[in-house]
Amino acid sequence: MSYLETAAQFYSEVAQTPQVGLCCVQSTPLQLPGLKIPRKMQEMNYGCGTTVHSTELGNQPTVLYVGVGGGLEALQFAYFSQRSGAVIAVDPVAEMRQAAVRNLEIAAQENPWFDTSFVEIREGDAFNLPVGDNSVDIVAQNCLFNIFEPEDLTRALQEAYRVLKPGGKLQMSDPIATRPIPQHLQKDERLRAMCLSGALTYEEYIQRIISAGFGQVEIRARRPYRLLDSQTYDIEENLLLESLDSVAFKVIIPEDGACVFTGKTAIYAGPEPFFDDDAGHILQRGIPASVCDKTAAKLAALMPDKIMMTDSTWYYNGGGCC
Numbered sequence: 348m349s350y351l352e353t354a355a356q357f358y359s360e361v362a363q364t365p366q367v368g369l370c371c372v373q374s375t376p377l378q379l380p381g382l383k384i385p386r387k388m389q390e391m392n393y394g395c396g397t398t399v400h401s402t403e404l405g406n407q408p409t410v411l412y413v414g415v416g417g418g419l420e421a422l423q424f425a426y427f428s429q430r431s432g433a434v435i436a437v438d439p440v441a442e443m444r445q446a447a448v449r450n451l452e453i454a455a456q457e458n459p460w461f462d463t464s465f466v467e468i469r470e471g472d473a474f475n476l477p478v479g480d481n482s483v484d485i486v487a488q489n490c491l492f493n494i495f496e497p498e499d500l501t502r503a504l505q506e507a508y509r510v511l512k513p514g515g516k517l518q519m520s521d522p523i524a525t526r527p528i529p530q531h532l533q534k535d536e537r538l539r540a541m542c543l544s545g546a547l548t549y550e551e552y553i554q555r556i557i558s559a560g561f562g563q564v565e566i567r568a569r570r571p572y573r574l575l576d577s578q579t580y581d582i583e584e585n586l587l588l589e590s591l592d593s594v595a596f597k598v599i600i601p602e603d604g605a606c607v608f609t610g611k612t613a614i615y616a617g618p619e620p621f622f623d624d625d626a627g628h629i630l631q632r633g634i635p636a637s638v639c640d641k642t643a644a645k646l647a648a649l650m651p652d653k654i655m656m657t658d659s660t661w662y663y664n665g666g667g668c669c
């Protein structure tokens with residue numbers, strides 16, 4: 348059996364017998380006015396963060412959701428679009444698709460605004476998405492791509508890129524590892540399926556996203572996820588896993604490299620009222636300006652005594668204070 352088959356078998360099991368808290372770090376999912384999440388769906392919250400960024404879902408986007416789980420985030424996305432077929436949710440595991448259908452039927456009984464036609468559940472997998480090129484506004488996946496071995500992760504990212512419209516967004520939440528996960532754990536297919544041993548480091552993960560063609564990546568959240576302790580996992584030192592919420596944009600990669608926003612700001616502290624780097628960044632004296640990590644490094648090297656650089660907040664959604 349391949350590791351992907353092991354994962355499919357595992358998710359067939361947890362579709363039939365929900366495992367509360369399997370991946371999730373948020374005991375209370377995103378609360379929205381008028382949205383009631385059925386208890387069964389909540390018990391099947393197998394995501395490690397959120398891909399539903401509520402302030403960014405105007406204009407009723409078409410969403411392709413990969414790895415439907417119990418349907419929680421598909422329902423949350425449907426809340427923002429509220430039209431037939433707005434969310435297409437894909438899963439290769441029949442038992443998981445059936446569980447999601449059942450949960451969404453309960454959701455329709457509990458939420459007057461929701462119609463089951465808003466979410467269309469299709470058989471398919473991350474490597475072969477059942478939609479055309481350039482056809483959706485958002486691709487979302489939560490706690491699935493970390494299961495994939497690196498080359499498969501690249502295939503899944505490329506497939507997401509294919510189906511997104513130009514300018515479209517890949518919204519992901521995945522565990523990342525604070526140092527490389529030892530081989531014996533990486534090879535443990537069951538741990539991998541449980542989102543405990545396939546995680547890449549932050550740098551490797553972001554590089555794979557960029558290599559698939561995404562020109563801009565924004566980090567929405569980074570938080571502790573799980574601890575692989577030395578005794579249980581037979582490793583020299585405890586290893587912290589974090590969960591990372593990101594949004595990657597299908598835009599051209601600039602000549603000098605992709606832009607990754609992690610919440611850094613640059614603050615000009617020189618004698619002039621403002622500083623213009625002639626590359627599109629104008630810094631007013633004393634006022635923080637959000638910059639991507641590439642620009643932060645360039646500006647810091649250019650004038651270390653006159654431009655202060657703040658640390659990554661790991662919480663970026665456009666910057667600005669008002």
Ligand SMILES: C[S@@+](CC[C@H](N)C(=O)[O-])C[C@H]1O[C@@H](n2cnc3c(N)ncnc32)[C@H](O)[C@@H]1O
Pocket residue numbers: 351354355358359370391392393394395413414415416417418419420437438439440443471472473474488489490491542
């Ligand atoms: C960790 S669960 C996450 C479920 C959901 N995203 C959530 O947040 O609750 C992974 C999901 O991906 C599905 N899955 C497994 N292998 C897959 C594949 N190759 N392509 C797409 N989905 C897959 C599983 O059946 C399961 O529904």
